[in-house]
Amino acid sequence: MTCMCAEDTPSQQAVMSGYTTPKGALCYAELGTSIKKSGGHYIYLLETLGPLPAFLRLWAEFIMIRPAVSSVVALAFGQYIAEPFFSPCPAPEVLVKMLSIMGFSFVVAVNCWSVNWTSRLQILLTTIKMGALVLIIVPGVIKLSSGQTENFHKAFDTSSLTLDKLPLAVYAGLYAYAGWFYLNFVTEEVINPKRNIPLSIILSMVTVTIAYLLMNISYYTVMTSQDVLESNAVAVTFADRALQGFSSVIPILVAMSCLGALMGGYFAGPRMLFSGSREGQWPVLFAMIHIRRHTPLPALLLMYPMVVFMILAGELFGLVNFYSFSRWLFIGLTTMGLMVHRYRNPDLPRPFKVYLFVPAVFTVVCFFIVGMSLYSDSVNTGISFALTLTGVPVYFLLVQNQRLPLCFIRAFYTLTMKLQILLEGADLPGGADLLNLGLIKAFTAKLNSAL
Structure with a gap:
C-alpha cells in the first residue's frame, strides 16, 4: 500500500522520508545502547525529560497511537481483500470494515494463544511480504530497463508542492518506514544489545529504504502519478497492468503483509505498557501474563475494543494524520531528550554514539512537521493534540499525588x-x-x- 497526499507523489515522499528517518533511527540506536531498559519511547522520556512527558507518551499510546496504528493496517488489509472483487469500482465501506475487524481479531487471537505461534506466523508473513515485494519490483525493473521511462520525465516536479501540505505528505511517507523503533521496546530481551541493536536498526533501515524506492520506481514505470493517486489499492492496479497472470495473487500477498505488520505491532505494544506498570505509572493489570499461555492477554484484550472502535469510526488517511501528530511529537521529544541526557551524563558509557547535529536536526524536523500539521489538518491533528493533553490531569490525579x-x-x-x-x-x-x-x-x- 502506498499512502500519499494529493499534493505529493510517492517518489518525493520516499526521498524526504528516506532522508529523515535514518537520523531518528541512529538516535534510537544510541539510546538503546546507553539506556538498557525495555519500553522504547516511554522509558527514554522517563530517563531524560522526566515522569510527566513519559506518562503522556504512555497515555497517548493506549488511548490513541496503538489503536490508530492497528486500525490503519487493518483497514489496508480489508481494502486489499475486498478490492479485487469490485475493481474498477471501490469496494463497499461496510465490507472493508468487517474484513478489517475479522483480520485484526485473528491477530489478537493468535497473540493471546501462544507466543511461539505468533513468532512462527510472523516469520511466515515476513517471508510472504518479501515475496510480494519481489513480484512488484522485478516486472517494473524489467520494463524500466527496456526503455519504458516516459513516466519519469517529471518525477521530481515540485511545482504542485505547497508548504501547508508538506507535513501530511511526510506523515504518509514516514508511515512506510515506521517500525525502526520497535526493537527498543524489548531492549532487555536482546542478546548483546550493544552490538545487535545498532546493527539491526541500520540494516533494517537500509533494506526498507531500498525496497520502498524500488517498489515506487516499479509502480511509476507502469502507472502515471495520476493513476497512483486515483487508485484505492495501488498494488491491485499495478498487478492488473503488469502481472496479468498473477493479478489475483498480489492483493492476497499484500493483505498477508498487512497481517504481518499488525502482528508485529501488537506484539510490541504491551511491552511499553509493562514498562509503565513496572515504573508505577500504569495499572498493574497491563503487566500481567496468562498463567498458562504466558501471553500478555490482559493488555491485548483491554486494547481490543478501542481498535475496533477506530476501525468503525475512522478512515485510512484521516487515521494516519490523527495518530502521526502525537507519535512524531513524542519522537521529537525523545531525540531532544537524547541531547539533554548527553549534557547531564557526559561520562556515561555510550557503545554507539552519533554526532550531536543528528538529533538536533531530527528534532527540529519533527517539531516543524507536527507544528505545520496542526494547520494542514487542524481537525485530526487538533483532536490528537487535545487527547494527548487529557493525560495531564490524569497524571496529577492518579500518578503523582493520587x-x-x-x-x-x-x-x-x-x-x-x-x-x-x-x-x-x-x-x-x-x-x-x-x-x-x-x-x-x-x-x-x-x-x-x-x-
Whole structure:
C-alpha cells in the first residue's frame, strides 16, 4: 500500500522520508545502547525529560497511537481483500470494515494463544511480504530497463508542492518506514544489545529504504502519478497492468503483509505498557501474563475494543494524520531528550554514539512537521493534540499525588482483582512487587491510615 497526499507523489515522499528517518533511527540506536531498559519511547522520556512527558507518551499510546496504528493496517488489509472483487469500482465501506475487524481479531487471537505461534506466523508473513515485494519490483525493473521511462520525465516536479501540505505528505511517507523503533521496546530481551541493536536498526533501515524506492520506481514505470493517486489499492492496479497472470495473487500477498505488520505491532505494544506498570505509572493489570499461555492477554484484550472502535469510526488517511501528530511529537521529544541526557551524563558509557547535529536536526524536523500539521489538518491533528493533553490531569490525579477518595481506590482495586481472576493473569517473573505500585499502593496506604 502506498499512502500519499494529493499534493505529493510517492517518489518525493520516499526521498524526504528516506532522508529523515535514518537520523531518528541512529538516535534510537544510541539510546538503546546507553539506556538498557525495555519500553522504547516511554522509558527514554522517563530517563531524560522526566515522569510527566513519559506518562503522556504512555497515555497517548493506549488511548490513541496503538489503536490508530492497528486500525490503519487493518483497514489496508480489508481494502486489499475486498478490492479485487469490485475493481474498477471501490469496494463497499461496510465490507472493508468487517474484513478489517475479522483480520485484526485473528491477530489478537493468535497473540493471546501462544507466543511461539505468533513468532512462527510472523516469520511466515515476513517471508510472504518479501515475496510480494519481489513480484512488484522485478516486472517494473524489467520494463524500466527496456526503455519504458516516459513516466519519469517529471518525477521530481515540485511545482504542485505547497508548504501547508508538506507535513501530511511526510506523515504518509514516514508511515512506510515506521517500525525502526520497535526493537527498543524489548531492549532487555536482546542478546548483546550493544552490538545487535545498532546493527539491526541500520540494516533494517537500509533494506526498507531500498525496497520502498524500488517498489515506487516499479509502480511509476507502469502507472502515471495520476493513476497512483486515483487508485484505492495501488498494488491491485499495478498487478492488473503488469502481472496479468498473477493479478489475483498480489492483493492476497499484500493483505498477508498487512497481517504481518499488525502482528508485529501488537506484539510490541504491551511491552511499553509493562514498562509503565513496572515504573508505577500504569495499572498493574497491563503487566500481567496468562498463567498458562504466558501471553500478555490482559493488555491485548483491554486494547481490543478501542481498535475496533477506530476501525468503525475512522478512515485510512484521516487515521494516519490523527495518530502521526502525537507519535512524531513524542519522537521529537525523545531525540531532544537524547541531547539533554548527553549534557547531564557526559561520562556515561555510550557503545554507539552519533554526532550531536543528528538529533538536533531530527528534532527540529519533527517539531516543524507536527507544528505545520496542526494547520494542514487542524481537525485530526487538533483532536490528537487535545487527547494527548487529557493525560495531564490524569497524571496529577492518579500518578503523582493520587488525590482520589478511598472509595474510588477500593473500587479500582476490586476491579483489578476481578479482572485478574477472569483473565487468569499473573505478574511477570520478577514483577511480584508490582502490586505495591501505582493506585494499589495508594489504596494500601490510605486503608492503613484509615484503620
